[in-house]
Amino acid sequence: MVCTAGPAASGALSVMRETLGMTMEMFIHDETPTDEVDRREKVLSGLADSVRDLVDATIRSTVPDDELAAVRAEVAALAARLRRQQLPGPAGVHYNSEGRSWNWGNAVVGLGNAVAPPVEIVHDAFGSAYAEMTLGAAYEGPPGMVHGGVSALMLDQIMGETASGFKRLTMTGTLTLRYRRPLPLGPVRMDARIAGEEGRKITVEARIGVPGEDTAVEATGLFLIPRWASVDETEQGWSRSAEG
Numbered sequence: 001m002v003c004t005a006g007p008a009a010s011g012a013l014s015v016m017r018e019t020l021g022m023t024m025e026m027f028i029h030d031e032t033p034t035d036e037v038d039r040r041e042k043v044l045s046g047l048a049d050s051v052r053d054l055v056d057a058t059i060r061s062t063v064p065d066d067e068l069a070a071v072r073a074e075v076a077a078l079a080a081r082l083r084r085q086q087l088p089g090p091a092g093v094h095y096n097s098e099g100r101s102w103n104w105g106n107a108v109v110g111l112g113n114a115v116a117p118p119v120e121i122v123h124d125a126f127g128s129a130y131a132e133m134t135l136g137a138a139y140e141g142p143p144g145m146v147h148g149g150v151s152a153l154m155l156d157q158i159m160g161e162t163a164s165g166f167k168r169l170t171m172t173g174t175l176t177l178r179y180r181r182p183l184p185l186g187p188v189r190m191d192a193r194i195a196g197e198e199g200r201k202i203t204v205e206a207r208i209g210v211p212g213e214d215t216a217v218e219a220t221g222l223f224l225i226p227r228w229a230s231v232d233e234t235e236q237g238w239s240r241s242a243e244g
């Protein structure tokens with residue numbers, strides 16, 4: 001698989017734009033065939049699931065100190081094994097000409113990122129999306145409750161994807177949140193929809209809460225298609241995963 005970041009990696013690095021002092025070289029046109037991407041994704045996401053479990057186990061473990069120290073040594077050895085072959089930087093967003101995109105490092109939906117909650121966003125129609133997931137001990141803010149920044153992070157992601165629809169590049173311009181009631185750790189659901197569009201400005205409304213209960217956090221966001229970004233580079237746009 002070709003998945004090295006930077007111009008040398010894919011002579012066809014078509015999306016490299018330096019504007020507004022910002023480099024978008026991490027959108028990487030990468031002609032790895034979709035079946036190869038799917039295969040790698042499956043193995044990588046399995047590892048990330050296990051590491052996520054390790055994070056939860058670490059937070060909640062009450063084993064004796066010497067056992068913690070012994071586990072630490074084993075984990076360090078595993079990290080060293082993975083570091084034998086590494087990307088020079090973060091994973092970036094890759095896409096191929098078949099319409100497949102993959103962003104394995106993304107902080108919310110990255111299938112290779114054990115820090116990301118296991119969120120699978122469902123786009124039921126253009127301009128509308130939802131996600132159901134379980135947030136465990138790693139996402140705690142107030143005791144037993146989801147950290148407010150984690151709610152904001154997850155809402156930003158679903159809202160950004162909803163604005164984009166994987167057909168155009170959008171960035172969060174302004175995000176406004178109203179925390180109406182504490183959100184307990186456990187099963188949660190997010191919903192998002194495009195509420196309006198005007199030129200390069202897309203307004204998205206969203207909420208998160210316990211499934212079937214009153215909204216805990218509501219959000220309104222203005223997402224912008226940056227001046228420098230082209231729209232509809234492919235007819236079908238990009239899908240995030242084999243299923244997406």
Ligand SMILES: CCCCC/C=C\C/C=C\C/C=C\C/C=C\CCCC(=O)SCCNC(=O)CCNC(=O)[C@H](O)C(C)(C)COP(=O)(O)OP(=O)(O)OC[C@H]1O[C@@H](n2cnc3c(N)ncnc32)[C@H](O)[C@@H]1OP(=O)(O)O
Pocket residue numbers: 015020022027093094095101103156157158160161164166168169170171172173174200201222224225226227228229230233238
């Ligand atoms: C191209 C190929 C792409 C390949 C894609 C492949 C696969 C896609 C895969 C994944 C993508 C899908 C989903 C992504 C999902 C989630 C990602 C999470 C979201 C984020 O985590 S994202 C990080 C945080 N985000 C930033 O890092 C933004 C930093 N910032 C900037 O990059 C610029 O600032 C920008 C671009 C925002 C605007 O720059 P610009 O030059 O385009 O804007 P410009 O000046 O032309 O203004 C035009 C009109 O918008 C108004 N306006 C401007 N800025 C505003 C603001 N902030 N709030 C409210 N209104 C604003 C003006 O007042 C004017 O209004 P008016 O026309 O009425 O005067």
